Amino acid sequence: MAATNQNDFLIQFENISKVYQMGLELVHALRDITLSIRKNEYVSIMGPSGSGKSTLMNIIGCLDTPSTGKYFFKQYDVSDMSDNELADIRNKEIGFVFQTFNLLPRATALKNVELPLVYSGVNSSKRKEIAQQLLEGVGLGDRITHKPNELSGGQRQRVAVARALANNPSIILADEPTGNLDSKTGKEIMILFNKLWEKGNTIILVTHEEEIAHYSHRIIRLRDGLVESDEKNGNPIVPKISELEEIE
Amino acid sequence: MKFSEIWEAIVIALDSIKANKLRSFLASLGVVIGISFVIIMGWALAGLDKVLLDTINMIGSDMLYVDKWDWSGGQNWKLLQARKPITLEQANEFIKRVKTAEVAIPIAKRHRTLIKYENLNFEGISVQGSLSEYGLTPAGAILDGRFFSPSEDMYSANVVVFAYNAYYSVFPDGDGIGKTVKINGHKFYVIGVVKKQGTALLDFVDNQVFVPLSSFLGCFGKYRRSLSIGVKAGSPEMLDEVRTETIGIMRGIRGLEPWEELDFSVNETKTFEKSTDMFRLYVWGIGIGMTVLSFIVGIIGITNIMFVSVAERTKEIGIRKAIGAPKRSILFQFIIESAILCLIGSAFSFIGCSVLIYAVATFLPKAFPSISFLSPYIPLKLLYIASFVSIIVGILAGLIPAIRASNLDPVDSLRYE
Numbered sequence A: 001m002a003a004t005n006q007n008d009f010l011i012q013f014e015n016i017s018k019v020y021q022m023g024l025e026l027v028h029a030l031r032d033i034t035l036s037i038r039k040n041e042y043v044s045i046m047g048p049s050g051s052g053k054s055t056l057m058n059i060i061g062c063l064d065t066p067s068t069g070k071y072f073f074k075q076y077d078v079s080d081m082s083d084n085e086l087a088d089i090r091n092k093e094i095g096f097v098f099q100t101f102n103l104l105p106r107a108t109a110l111k112n113v114e115l116p117l118v119y120s121g122v123n124s125s126k127r128k129e130i131a132q133q134l135l136e137g138v139g140l141g142d143r144i145t146h147k148p149n150e151l152s153g154g155q156r157q158r159v160a161v162a163r164a165l166a167n168n169p170s171i172i173l174a175d176e177p178t179g180n181l182d183s184k185t186g187k188e189i190m191i192l193f194n195k196l197w198e199k200g201n202t203i204i205l206v207t208h209e210e211e212i213a214h215y216s217h218r219i220i221r222l223r224d225g226l227v228e229s230d231e232k233n234g235n236p237i238v239p240k241i242s243e244l245e246e247i248e
Numbered sequence B: 001m002k003f004s005e006i007w008e009a010i011v012i013a014l015d016s017i018k019a020n021k022l023r024s025f026l027a028s029l030g031v032v033i034g035i036s037f038v039i040i041m042g043w044a045l046a047g048l049d050k051v052l053l054d055t056i057n058m059i060g061s062d063m064l065y066v067d068k069w070d071w072s073g074g075q076n077w078k079l080l081q082a083r084k085p086i087t088l089e090q091a092n093e094f095i096k097r098v099k100t101a102e103v104a105i106p107i108a109k110r111h112r113t114l115i116k117y118e119n120l121n122f123e124g125i126s127v128q129g130s131l132s133e134y135g136l137t138p139a140g141a142i143l144d145g146r147f148f149s150p151s152e153d154m155y156s157a158n159v160v161v162f163a164y165n166a167y168y169s170v171f172p173d174g175d176g177i178g179k180t181v182k183i184n185g186h187k188f189y190v191i192g193v194v195k196k197q198g199t200a201l202l203d204f205v206d207n208q209v210f211v212p213l214s215s216f217l218g219c220f221g222k223y224r225r226s227l228s229i230g231v232k233a234g235s236p237e238m239l240d241e242v243r244t245e246t247i248g249i250m251r252g253i254r255g256l257e258p259w260e261e262l263d264f265s266v267n268e269t270k271t272f273e274k275s276t277d278m279f280r281l282y283v284w285g286i287g288i289g290m291t292v293l294s295f296i297v298g299i300i301g302i303t304n305i306m307f308v309s310v311a312e313r314t315k316e317i318g319i320r321k322a323i324g325a326p327k328r329s330i331l332f333q334f335i336i337e338s339a340i341l342c343l344i345g346s347a348f349s350f351i352g353c354s355v356l357i358y359a360v361a362t363f364l365p366k367a368f369p370s371i372s373f374l375s376p377y378i379p380l381k382l383l384y385i386a387s388f389v390s391i392i393v394g395i396l397a398g399l400i401p402a403i404r405a406s407n408l409d410p411v412d413s414l415r416y417e
């Protein structure tokens, strides 16, 4: 790989720790983590339950703040930022995909996808247009007026992916995106991620499943809040063209 | 704050209220009652203002009445009773001397005088003796027939002009002009009817008859009779000057030394404003107490329901924060919900009060004619006041729950089930 310059780093962790207090006991969810992730990387984070994967993701996504250490997002020091600035980063730079989808139950697919655009101040007609395009992009062009409970799990997760893409963010953060899906629908989601990565997006996902992790190009393993290993995946799974087109 | 955020907050609020109709209705009950108090109070006071204005217009805002009695009612009745009567001679002397006034007329009154028509007796009607000039004041405006003339004054003609209600109680068919009635046993010829003056403050004015002063004194005698003097200043700006002159002349006529207190009163329409001020104070006192109480209950109810709403939507708040909703947006969302809840409540009280007020003002005066001044409509101004007050109440009630919502931790909220 060619020499890279510092500015390629999207995410830089310097000695990040996260400590929770549980009664008298201190829980060290993350211990002194230092790592960097570049633009257009495709990373998966693995590790046993309780090892700190979600905590790490939440800090990367500016949903949570570290107890100690420095986090630079695009060279900006996140620890200096106000609540409003963090909200703005979450809105414009980060797209979350959750294991439990986290869609608004009473809103239609279209409305759910529009939501990030509401907070970035896009006007109503433009919002509808963008959301419609994104839903078509994940193969749900004919489901835009459905509410979450009228959609299958796989379809819900695709709505969530479309929502994550609404403001054209730099990173997609997915915490066990296939955890609640069967292997076939899980694969559909992975095909979507692959497409996004090919278009230049940075993707970070948490997973338990080795097979899912093998879609990515780098695998970080956590144990007890520490990085156990951080390796390149020299042989990522590439979905076949026919599979890619299935979604279109 | 972005426009899309504001609009979103309104849509969410309406959605949430729609999804919990009964709960929202019960929560806003206190506000509904509070707003209803405001509306009914405002409506009653608007009615009062109208009466006051009517009264002043009828009497004329440029009129002074020199009298043994004081209209304000604030004075000791016994002291007033002990005052010497204002005699016909004093009144005539005053009228001769006064310069600044446009016109001055002596007026004599007798309450509850027996009036006979054919073989029917009427007992509740007052008789007023005055001069033909009285017919030129607003209170003597003619509806039908004519007022008596200066020569009828001079020759003590037995002619009578009826006020509106008196006319229709004696002549239900309105055919009294040209007929003869007996007042205190004396025959009088009916020559005219005065327009309805009808104000609730002075409802007796419609229930009297007018005769020439000389005839009046011939009928009822002038011994120990106290007259009053109506003094028309010509314009409200002249009042002060005319009042000063009036007091000066009357002091002279009544033989008062400079250090002695007045033994007569100079009444004017301002006195009515004072007496209604008291009434106004009562309405506000009672009304405000009840209103504040129901608003307190209302605020507690709404605050409570908003806490429930925040708790129920913890997950939603987490989702919104995760995708970039700033604190202020969440804060605003819940304050708007609470404000809209109250605004809808005030709309309901407006509709309810409209129906109530229309019914009251339409049907109640049939039983109690003296309250016929009440308008069947709510003044538009009250719509704005009620909306404004309800929005303020909503903001106050929603503030604490909204602050709590906006401070929720996004990670914790997302985990909430």
Ligand SMILES: Nc1ncnc2c1ncn2[C@@H]1O[C@H](COP(=O)(O)OP(=O)(O)OP(=O)(O)O)[C@@H](O)[C@H]1O
Pocket: A020, A021, A022, A027, A028, A029, A047, A048, A049, A050, A051, A052, A053, A054, A055, A056
């Ligand atoms: N809010 C909290 N308060 C206290 N302890 C917490 C909190 N959140 C996480 N932890 C603790 O931090 C550690 C790491 O939690 P985290 O959710 O990051 O694990 P994970 O790797 O995502 O696990 P899983 O695979 O089960 O999702 C755990 O021991 C957990 O109990």
Ligand SMILES: [Mg+2]
Pocket: A053, A054, A055, A175
């Ligand atoms: Mg986790």
